[in-house]
Amino acid sequence: MPVYVVLLGPPGAGKGTQAGIVAKATGLAHISSGDLFREHIKNQTDLGRQVDAILKRGDLVPDDVTIAMIRERLKQPDCAAGAVLDGFPRTPAQAQALNGMLAEFGGKVDVVPFIQVQQDELISRLSGRWVCRAQGHVYHETFNPPKTADVCDVDGSELYQRDDDKRETVEKRIRVYFEQTAPLIDHYRGEGRLTEIDGAQAIAKVTEDLLKALPEQAQ
Ligand code: ADP
Ligand code: AMP
Numbered sequence: 096m097p098v099y100v101v102l103l104g105p106p107g108a109g110k111g112t113q114a115g116i117v118a119k120a121t122g123l124a125h126i127s128s129g130d131l132f133r134e135h136i137k138n139q140t141d142l143g144r145q146v147d148a149i150l151k152r153g154d155l156v157p158d159d160v161t162i163a164m165i166r167e168r169l170k171q172p173d174c175a176a177g178a179v180l181d182g183f184p185r186t187p188a189q190a191q192a193l194n195g196m197l198a199e200f201g202g203k204v205d206v207v208p209f210i211q212v213q214q215d216e217l218i219s220r221l222s223g224r225w226v227c228r229a230q231g232h233v234y235h236e237t238f239n240p241p242k243t244a245d246v247c248d249v250d251g252s253e254l255y256q257r258d259d260d261k262r263e264t265v266e267k268r269i270r271v272y273f274e275q276t277a278p279l280i281d282h283y284r285g286e287g288r289l290t291e292i293d294g295a296q297a298i299a300k301v302t303e304d305l306l307k308a309l310p311e312q313a314q
Contacts, residue, residue: 097177097202098123098313101184101193103279104210106268107217107224108294109301112233113210114181116302121313124174128183130231131164132156153259153267155185155275162192169196177202177313185276190283205310207283210294210301214269221265225254239298 100123102110111127118125132150135143142164146156155161165183168174184190197203212220223236227247234241234254241247245254259268283289290308294301306314 096312097175097197097200098205098310099177099197099202100179100309100313101204101207101283102179102181102210103207103276103283103289104294105212105214105217105272105276106265107220108210108212109220109298110181110210111231112239112298113301113305114179115232116298117305117309118179120302120306121179121309122176123313124171124176124178125181126165126168126174126178126183127181127231128161128165128185129181131168133231151258151264153264153271155271158186158188158192161185162189162196165189165193166196169200174200177205184279185272187278187282190279204283204288205313206290206308207288208290208292208305208308209280209283210292212294216295217269218262218265221260222262224260225256227254228252 100117102114104110114125114127117123132146136147136150137143142160145160149156161183169178184193193204220235220238223238225234225236225241226232227250229247229250229252232247232249241254247254259265280289292301292304292308
């Protein structure tokens with residue numbers, strides 16, 4: 096049976112960083128809704144044109160558009176063993192739709208690690224974040240620098256700073272998170288699927304705690 100892990104946490108908590116590491120360690124696919132939108136924007140697809148301004152403002156893309164994109168992604172062959180979902184679901188309607196989709200694949204949301212980090216730390220993480228153009232590998236100029244400045248350690252591509260990592264947009268995204276996504280914490284806690292993870296620890300220690308939280312068949 097496939098295993099599905101939903102990473103919850105505010106922008107800057109370390110979801111993308113950890114999803115990349117955990118996916119590699121377990122063989123699960125890494126699905127980042129933000130990376131998928133950015134890929135559409137880069138390739139100037141219809142969807143990319145539709146969502147570009149929304150991402151720049153730090154608002155959420157409408158549920159129907161986001162759900163349709165994730166539904167297609169979950170059907171890809173690399174998701175056969177399951178997936179680590181990073182940035183989806185972000186609203187109660189998305190969480191409900193996800194249950195329906197996973198049921199189609201004979202699975203369910205197995206575990207929801209909630210990565211907790213204080214708000215002032217989130218802002219310094221996001222303002223120092225650098226991302227690789229080719230595949231979205233994540234760095235931080237102080238906390239997780241690349242071996243060579245401006246170059247991705249993994250694929251050698253150029254690093255850039257996201258448009259929406261400007262301070263005003265970061266503050267907006269954190270507000271949007273508290274208004275629209277934070278209700279999912281109690282929802283998944285009520286279902287007994289939530290595991291709290293201290294995201295203020297070093298990256299390797301967060302990974303260790305996350306791996307322990309996964310169902311046995313994924314470890
Ligand atoms: P999210 O996907 O939740 O928005 P990221 O994984 O992109 O968060 O991490 C945000 C920034 O914080 C990146 O620059 C990343 O290198 C850095 N970072 C991630 N985890 C940690 C950590 N445990 N300690 C310090 N910095 C971290
Ligand atoms: P992220 O890469 O997760 O920080 O997401 C970047 C941006 O993409 C967000 O600020 C939203 O505009 C959009 N986005 C990503 N995931 C979702 C989602 N599940 N629902 C709606 N919008 C999303």
